[in-house]
Amino acid sequence: MKLTLKVWRQKDSKAKGQIESYQLDDVSSHMSFLEMMDVLNEKLISEGKEPVAFDHDCREGICGMCSMYINGQPHGPDSGTTTCQLHMRSFKDGDTIYIEPWRSAAFPVVKDLVVDRSSFERIQQAGGFISVNTSGNTQDANAIPVPKADADKAFDAATCIGCGACVAACKNASAMLFVSAKVSQFALLPQGKIEAKDRVQNMVAQMDKEGFGACTNTGACEAECPKGISLENIARLNREYIAASLTSDEH
Amino acid sequence: MTVLDSKVPEGPIKDKWTNHKNKINVVNPANKRLIDVIVVGTGLAGGSAAASLAEMGYKVKSFCFQDSPRRAHSIAAQGGINAAKNYQNDGDSVYRLFYDTVKGGDYRGREANVYRLAEVSANIIDQCVAQGVPFAREYGGLLDNRSFGGVLVSRTFYARGQTGQQLLLGAYAAMNRQIGKGKIQMYNRHEMMDLVIVDGKARGIIARNLVTGEIERHSAHAVVIASGGYGNVFFLSTNAMGSNVSAAWKIHKKGAFFANPCYTQIHPTCIPRSGDYQSKLTLMSESLRNDGRIWVPKKMEDVEAIRSGKLKPTQIKEEDRDYYLERRYPAFGNLVPRDVASRAAKERCDAGFGVNETGEAVYLDFASAIQRYGKEKALVDGVKNPSKEQIIEFGEQVVEAKYGNLFQMYEKIVAQNPYKTPMMIYPAVHYTMGGVWVDYNLMTTIPGCYAAGEANFSDHGANRLGASALMQGLADGYFVLPYTIGDFLANDIRTGAIPTDSSEFEEAEKAVRERLDFFINNKGTKSVDHFHKRLGKVMWDKVGMSRNEQGLKEAIEEIRQIREEFWKEVTVPGGTNELNPELEKAGRVADFLELGELFAKDALDRNESCGGHFREESVELDGEQKGEAKRDDENFAYVAAWEWSGDPSTSNLHKEQLEFNDIELKQRSYK
Ligand SMILES: Cc1cc2nc3c(=O)[nH]c(=O)nc-3n(C[C@H](O)[C@H](O)[C@H](O)COP(=O)(O)OP(=O)(O)OC[C@H]3O[C@@H](n4cnc5c(N)ncnc54)[C@H](O)[C@@H]3O)c2cc1C
Ligand code: SF4
Ligand code: FES
Numbered sequence: 015m016k017l018t019l020k021v022w023r024q025k026d027s028k029a030k031g032q033i034e035s036y037q038l039d040d041v042s043s044h045m046s047f048l049e050m051m052d053v054l055n056e057k058l059i060s061e062g063k064e065p066v067a068f069d070h071d072c073r074e075g076i077c078g079m080c081s082m083y084i085n086g087q088p089h090g091p092d093s094g095t096t097t098c099q100l101h102m103r104s105f106k107d108g109d110t111i112y113i114e115p116w117r118s119a120a121f122p123v124v125k126d127l128v129v130d131r132s133s134f135e136r137i138q139q140a141g142g143f144i145s146v147n148t149s150g151n152t153q154d155a156n157a158i159p160v161p162k163a164d165a166d167k168a169f170d171a172a173t174c175i176g177c178g179a180c181v182a183a184c185k186n187a188s189a190m191l192f193v194s195a196k197v198s199q200f201a202l203l204p205q206g207k208i209e210a211k212d213r214v215q216n217m218v219a220q221m222d223k224e225g226f227g228a229c230t231n232t233g234a235c236e237a238e239c240p241k242g243i244s245l246e247n248i249a250r251l252n253r254e255y256i257a258a259s260l261t262s263d264e265h
Numbered sequence: 266m267t268v269l270d271s272k273v274p275e276g277p278i279k280d281k282w283t284n285h286k287n288k289i290n291v292v293n294p295a296n297k298r299l300i301d302v303i304v305v306g307t308g309l310a311g312g313s314a315a316a317s318l319a320e321m322g323y324k325v326k327s328f329c330f331q332d333s334p335r336r337a338h339s340i341a342a343q344g345g346i347n348a349a350k351n352y353q354n355d356g357d358s359v360y361r362l363f364y365d366t367v368k369g370g371d372y373r374g375r376e377a378n379v380y381r382l383a384e385v386s387a388n389i390i391d392q393c394v395a396q397g398v399p400f401a402r403e404y405g406g407l408l409d410n411r412s413f414g415g416v417l418v419s420r421t422f423y424a425r426g427q428t429g430q431q432l433l434l435g436a437y438a439a440m441n442r443q444i445g446k447g448k449i450q451m452y453n454r455h456e457m458m459d460l461v462i463v464d465g466k467a468r469g470i471i472a473r474n475l476v477t478g479e480i481e482r483h484s485a486h487a488v489v490i491a492s493g494g495y496g497n498v499f500f501l502s503t504n505a506m507g508s509n510v511s512a513a514w515k516i517h518k519k520g521a522f523f524a525n526p527c528y529t530q531i532h533p534t535c536i537p538r539s540g541d542y543q544s545k546l547t548l549m550s551e552s553l554r555n556d557g558r559i560w561v562p563k564k565m566e567d568v569e570a571i572r573s574g575k576l577k578p579t580q581i582k583e584e585d586r587d588y589y590l591e592r593r594y595p596a597f598g599n600l601v602p603r604d605v606a607s608r609a610a611k612e613r614c615d616a617g618f619g620v621n622e623t624g625e626a627v628y629l630d631f632a633s634a635i636q637r638y639g640k641e642k643a644l645v646d647g648v649k650n651p652s653k654e655q656i657i658e659f660g661e662q663v664v665e666a667k668y669g670n671l672f673q674m675y676e677k678i679v680a681q682n683p684y685k686t687p688m689m690i691y692p693a694v695h696y697t698m699g700g701v702w703v704d705y706n707l708m709t710t711i712p713g714c715y716a717a718g719e720a721n722f723s724d725h726g727a728n729r730l731g732a733s734a735l736m737q738g739l740a741d742g743y744f745v746l747p748y749t750i751g752d753f754l755a756n757d758i759r760t761g762a763i764p765t766d767s768s769e770f771e772e773a774e775k776a777v778r779e780r781l782d783f784f785i786n787n788k789g790t791k792s793v794d795h796f797h798k799r800l801g802k803v804m805w806d807k808v809g810m811s812r813n814e815q816g817l818k819e820a821i822e823e824i825r826q827i828r829e830e831f832w833k834e835v836t837v838p839g840g841t842n843e844l845n846p847e848l849e850k851a852g853r854v855a856d857f858l859e860l861g862e863l864f865a866k867d868a869l870d871r872n873e874s875c876g877g878h879f880r881e882e883s884v885e886l887d888g889e890q891k892g893e894a895k896r897d898d899e900n901f902a903y904v905a906a907w908e909w910s911g912d913p914s915t916s917n918l919h920k921e922q923l924e925f926n927d928i929e930l931k932q933r934s935y936k
Binding site: 025026045046048049053056059060070072073075076077094095099101103125128131132135140142143145146154155165168172203 | 313316317320331332333335336338340341350352385388390391392393394395396397399400401402403404405406407408424425427430431434437438439441442444445451453476505506507539540542543544545547673674677678680743744747792794836838839843844845846847
C-alpha cells in the first residue's frame with residue numbers, strides 16, 4: 015500500500031520541532047509498524063538524509079521502550095497493543111499517518127520521537143521496592159502462602175511496562191496509573207504490606223515533584239494502556255494514600 | 266600454550282562451594298566503601314549483581330544502553346525459572362538439577378559450576394518471593410510449577426508468560442533501592458565502548474553518553490560485564506534489537522578469552538518469518554510444549570492442500586497427522602530438549618512437509634489440551650454432562666489463564682486465533698551458550714574483569730535447558746559474584762580511587778573517538794543494516810542448525826569479504842555529538858563481523874556434533890540412535906577458549922579439558 019507519513023522531527027531537546035511529510039509506496043500489510051519505520055529510515059539514509067530517531071528494543075510488547083503517538087493515540091489505533099506490536103493491516107492504502115512523540119512536560123523530547131522518561135525512574139527510586147537484602151538468608155518461599163486471587167491481582171498490576179502511554183493519553187498528564195500499578199502490586203502481597211505507608215507517600219510525593227498533573231478520573235489512561243492496567247489500581251492507591259496520611263506519624 | 270586455570274576448588278562436589286566461600290578473601294564493610302565496581306548491563310545478571318554489591322557496601326556504577334535498567338533484554342523472557350525446590354514432591358533434588366543440566370548441555374559444561382548453580386537455585390526463589398515477585402500460585406496459596414524440555418520433573422517457577430519481566434522488575438526494584446540511597450550511580454543511555462587496563466588489571470571503561478555523544482572515562486577497581494548474548498550476529502533472532510556482543514568483544518580484544526562461540530541455541534518454537542523486511546523473530550515460549558503437540562501431515566497431498574488453502578489443519582484426520590516428536594522420542598515426546606526438537610522440525614520441513622508458503626513451519630496444536638482441561642474443569646465446577654461447546658469453552662479458559670499473553674502475542678503478529686487453529690512455528694536463533702571464558706570465580710583471563718549471565722560461557726555446555734538462563738543470571742548476580750569478587754578486591758583496600766587521567770585512559774579514549782569519527786566521515790554507499798543482513802544470511806545458511814566443513818569454510822571467506830566491504834562502503838548519517846542510533850549500530854555490527862568469523866572457525870574446528878552444534882559429518886550411523894548427533898568425547902571433551910591476536914583468522918585456541926567425576930559420560934538419549 016501507499017502511505018503518507020507526517021512525522022515529528024526535532025534535532026534535540028532545545029530545538030524547535032516540526033512535522034515533515036514522507037511518502038512510502040510499497041508497504042506490506044504483514045509488516046509491523048516499526049518495520050515500516052525501518053523501511054522509511056533505509057530510504058532516508060539512501061537519500062543522504064537523517065533517519066527518524068525512535069525508541070524500541072524488544073519489539074514484542076514487553077520492554078516498554080517504544081512510544082509513538084500515532085494519529086492522536088498513544089501506541090496507535092489498536093487497543094491493548096504497543097507500537098511495536100501494531101501491524102500495518104490496521105491501516106489502508108492511501109492513509110495519512112501522523113506520528114509524534116509522547117507530549118508531557120515531565121517527558122521532554124530528546125530527539126524526533128524519543129522522549130526522556132527519567133521522571134518515572136525517580137518515582138520508582140522513591141519507593142518502588144521492598145526493603146529486603148539479597149543475602150540468601152530469606153525464609154522459604156512457601157513459608158507464607160498468598161491467596162491465589164491476591165497473587166493474581168498483584169501480578170496483573172505488576173505487568174505495567176513503564177511505557178508512559180497513560181501519561182501521554184491523559185489531558186492532565188497524570189502518572190497515577192503507572193504509580194498505582196506498583197503501589198498495588200506490593201500492597202496486595204504480605205511481603206509488601208510492611209512498608210506500604212511509606213511507599214505510597216514517597217512515590218506520590220515524587221510524582222508531584224516531577225510535574226505530573228492531577229488525576230480527575232477521566233479514564234483515558236486505562237483505555238490507552240497497552241497492558242490493560244485497571245483503574246481499580248488508582249482507587250487502591252487512593253485508599254492506601256488516605257489510610258497512610260491518617261495514621262502516619264510524619265507531617 | 267598457556268594452561269587455563271579454572272580454579273575449581275578441591276574436595277567433593279557438594280562441598281566445593283561452601284569450602285570455597287569459607288576460604289576466599291573477604292573485604293570488611295568499612296573498606297568496601299573505598300572500592301568502586303563497574304557493572305555493565307542491568308539484565309538479570311547485571312541488575313542482581315549491582316544491587317547485591319551495593320547492599321554489601323561497594324560503590325557501584327551501573328550502565329545500560331536503554332533509557333531504564335528495567336528494559337534490559339531479560340524483560341522478554343517468558344516461560345520460567347528452574348529451581349530444585351522439590352515442592353511437587355516428584356523426586357527433584359540439587360543432584361537431579363545438576364545432572365539434567367550437565368546432560369542437557371551434552372557434557373560440555375564445567376561440572377563444578379553447574380553443581381553450584383543447582384545448589385543456589387532454591388535460594389533464588391526465596392529471594393524473589395521476598396522481593397514481591399508475583400509468581401503463579403495454586404489455590405492453596407503455594408507456588409505453582411510447570412515442566413520444561415529435557416527433564417522429567419516439574420521444577421519451573423513462572424509468572425504467566427512474563428517470568429523474565431517479573432524477575433527483572435524484582436532486580437530493578439532492588440537496584441532502585443540502592444540508587445535512591447546513592448549506593449549505585451546509574452548511567453542510563455550509556456554504552457560501554459572499551460575496557461581500560463592499568464598495570465594488567467581491569468580498572469575502568471570508556472563510555473559514550475548516547476544522548477549527547479559525550480565520551481566519558483569511568484574508573485573502578487573491578488569491572489563486571491553482564492551484557493547479554495550475541496544471537497543477533499544472525500541479524501534475525503528472538504533477541505531484542507539492541508542486543509549485541511560489543512562489550513564482551515571489547516574485553517576479548519583486550520585479553521579475555523572467548524569460549525565456544527559456535528554453541529548457539531536454535532529454539533524450536535518461534536513464529537516463522539514472513540518477509541524480507543522482517544526485523545526480528547518472536548519466541549513462543551517452550552512452556553507451550555507442556556500442552557501443545559507438534560505435528561505435520563503424514564501425506565504430501567495434505568501438505569499441498571493446506572498450502573494452497575484447500576484444507577484447514579483442523580480438517581486433517583487424527584490418523585493422518587505425524588506427531589513426529591512423540592513418534593521418534595516416546596520417553597520425552599514433545600518435551601525433548603530444544604536442539605533435538607529444532608533439528609526434528611528442520612528434518613520434516615527439509616523433507617517437504619512444512620505447512621506454510623515458505624515450507625518452513627510446523628504445527629503446535631492445543632486442541633487436545635483444550636479438551637482435557639475442559640473436561641477437568643467441568644468436573645471441578647460440578648457441571649454434569651457438559652456439551653462439546655462447554656468443554657471447549659472451559660478448556661480455552663484454562664489455556665488462557667496459563668498462556669494468555671503468548672496467545673495474544675501470536676494473534677497480533679499472525680492475525681490467526683490460536684485457540685481455534687494450531688499455531689505455526691519454526692526454529693529461530695535464541696540464545697548463545699558460548700561467551701567470555703571465566704573461571705570458577707567468574708573472572709575472565711583479565712584480572713579484575715568478570716563476566717556474568719549470558720555473556721559468559723560457563724554453565725550450559727553445548728545446549729541450554731529451558732528456564733535455566735534466568736536461574737544462571739540471578740545465581741551469578743545475587744549469590745556468586747558478590748562473594749567471589751571480594752577475593753580479588755581484598756588486595757585493593759589501600760589502592761584508593763583509580764585516576765582517570767593516566768595514559769591508559771587517554772589512549773583508550775582516543776581509539777574510541779577515532780573509530781566513531783571514521784564511521785561518520787566514511788560516507789560510503791550502504792547502510793549498516795545492509796551489511797548486518799548479509800552477515801545474518803551467511804550465518805543462518807552455513808553456520809546455523811546444521812553445519813559441514815565445506816559450508817563453514819565458505820562462510821569464513823564470505824564473512825571476511827563482507828567485513829572488508831563494510832569498512833569501505835558503510836555510511837552513517839548524522840554526527841558523533843548527538844543521539845545517533847545508526848552510529849550505535851555501526852559499532853555493534855563491526856564487532857559482529859569479527860565475531861561471526863571466529864564463530865565459524867570454532868564450528869569448523871569442533872568436528873563433532875554436540876548439543877546445538879550439529880556437524881553433518883558426525884552422526885550415528887546405525888542402531889537405535891541412527892541419524893542422531895554423535896559426540897566425540899575422546900577428542901573434543903574440552904572448552905575451546907580463543908585468544909585474540911589481531912584478526913579472527915589468527916586467533917589462538919586454548920583448551921580447557923573437561924573432567925567428569927560425578928556424572929558418567931553417556932550418549933544423550935531422549936528416546
Ligand atoms: C524471547 C526470549 C525468551 C526467553 N525466555 C526464557 C525463559 O523463559 N527462561 C530462561 O531461563 N531464559 C529465557 N531466555 C533467555 C534469558 O532471557 C537470557 O539469557 C537472559 O535474560 C540474559 O540475561 P543477562 O542479564 O545476561 O543479559 P540481558 O538481559 O540481555 O542484559 C544485557 C544488559 O547489558 C546492557 N548492555 C549490553 N551491551 C552494553 C554496552 N556496550 N554498554 C552498556 N550496556 C550494555 C544492556 O543495556 C542490558 O542492560 C529467553 C530469551 C529470549 C530472547
Ligand atoms: S500503566 Fe499502562 S500505559 Fe502506563 S506505563 Fe504502565 S503499561 Fe504503560
Ligand atoms: S519495543 Fe519493547 S515494548 Fe515495544
